[in-house]
Amino acid sequence: MSVRANVKALVVHTLLGAAVIYALYPVLWVVTIAFSRDGLGTDGFVFPWPRDPSFMNFAIATGISTGKGALFLRQFVNSLAVASATALMSVAVAAPAAYALARLPFVGKRTGLRALMLTQMFPTVASAVPLYFLLSQLHLLDRRAGLVIAYSASALPFAIFQLKAAFEAIPVELEEAAMVDGATRFGALVRVVLPAARPALAVTALFAFMSAWNEFVLAATLMSREEAFTLPVVLQRFVGEHAAAWGPFAAGSLLVSIPVMAVFYIAQKQLLSGLTAGSVKG
């Protein structure tokens, strides 16, 4: 390798290294606080290495040390149930909608697409109050079902756009072949299009799962009983107005990230595989 190439590699890698540190430092910070007995401490400055390492903060965050372990478990289940149901519901509703938008001609298609796009332009907070009244009328406040409905509704437009693009990328011939082979249009969708779109369905479900799992504003507005809280609301409680328990907050944040990381890890293969490769000559 020439000197020039070496210098170039050095510069590129230095820049990349800086970018990685820039991106990861806050995470490192959280890890450090979580494992430090006194959390953020009094000076507030954080070296990326724990002071007086301990699991104390995790015990506090999960309620083990305060005898509220069962409550935390319940809140954890709330989050898991709401996020999973949101993922399922978004995909279940978005898939047929996206298919229609991708394949079928109908009046109002363009307008419909624009309206969907428009909903993406409002901040979540704007819908918090109307949603509160709606769900209150439906007696769904403090209920997981209420959150699932609210989350699915806000996840839908993006899910529809994503799946529409995925369906459009699937060759029409695949469906036609299925229809000649004896399937109805719906049969072709279920037996051929959906399996071929598995990676996109996985990404869409994952995205809906994550947005529901991490969502705070609506959860804090719609859920008032402690037993109905989801984890982001629980976490926020640690850094209240009066005292900020940064140690348990950081520990809790790490615990909250674990399921998402696990889902990512499991879905990795689905996300990356080009499943349609080889079906048609491209």
Next chain:
Amino acid sequence: MTPSTRREVPCCEVRDLSKAFDQTTVLSNVSLSMKSGSFTVLVGASGCGKSTLLRTVAGLEPPTSGSIWMGGRDVTALSPKDRDIAMVFQSYALYPHLSVRENLAFGLRLRRTPEAEIVARVSEASAMLGLDALLDRLPRQLSGGQRQRVAMGRAIVRRPHMFLFDEPLSNLDAALRAEVRVEIRRLHDRMGGTTLYVTHDQVEAMTLADTLCLLRGGAVEQMGAPLALFDRPVSRFVAEFLGSPKINWLDGQVKHSSSGLHIAIGGKALKVPDRYGQLAEQPVLVGLRPHHLTTASDDVPQFATMNVTFCEALGFETYVHGTLSGMGDRTVVVRVEPSHRVTRGDTLPIGIRPEHTLLFDPRSERALDAPT
């Protein structure tokens, strides 16, 4: 069944079919009839409507007007699954998430065929096409040729009334194409089904078809046995479409003289074939295929002198390109024996086998012996 009392019901009949997308007419008043067990090839340049016609027969496109009949019943309104057809797509359209075995079994499963029967039919098709070693692979793990075979296998296991092929060989390389072409015809003969096959390749069309249907601008230009189209094209278009290298054209004039009817080309006289009968004195477009021109010899007297501009030696035959002295500046291609060593700048004495001459009206471009 005696032919005198009952007419055989055609396997598939297209009646007066028209198809328009928005304002664009793609097919206009196409009619054709396919006998049971026949192999019909739809051929034409790209955009002539041949694929649309096939897709309409399949039920994938609704016709704008006209009807389609299969086995004596009107299927125009039926969906593809109710037409008892199988189709091989240009892109193969294999189900990407299913193994070769499941791709083959897909249609049978949809029709709730008993499992034992599915296994039997899949292994029969697999043996026929040499897919046994590939049955557990996914489409993406196959080569282009293998995918093509799976696509054919998927059609065969269904044992349909009719096979539809949409340019099935266009994604294969030349050597494989020739091989699979033969195989498709062999499978057709073995399965005994009726086949409708679309291609833009005139060699495929000529070699596969019992009946060749040449489409032009959404209408049938000529239909019949391949050699009938080749030897007696009804129009300049048909004459030019079939044959490689292409047919040669010379401008001539029909003249009456004491010795009878002849065509004057650049001061030389060419005999008019008997089948044209009486012709009025008129300008004509003279079509001569490369193999109907030859180097002049004792058998074929010299008609013209060729100024050679280019030479294609293929080993088993040689095509010489050039112009004929005093007969216009149209390029003419002549087939000569490979033993002739011809190079650019040579002059070559050329003879014509007059019995094969084709005559066309230069304005209408219809053959002068075409039925009117």
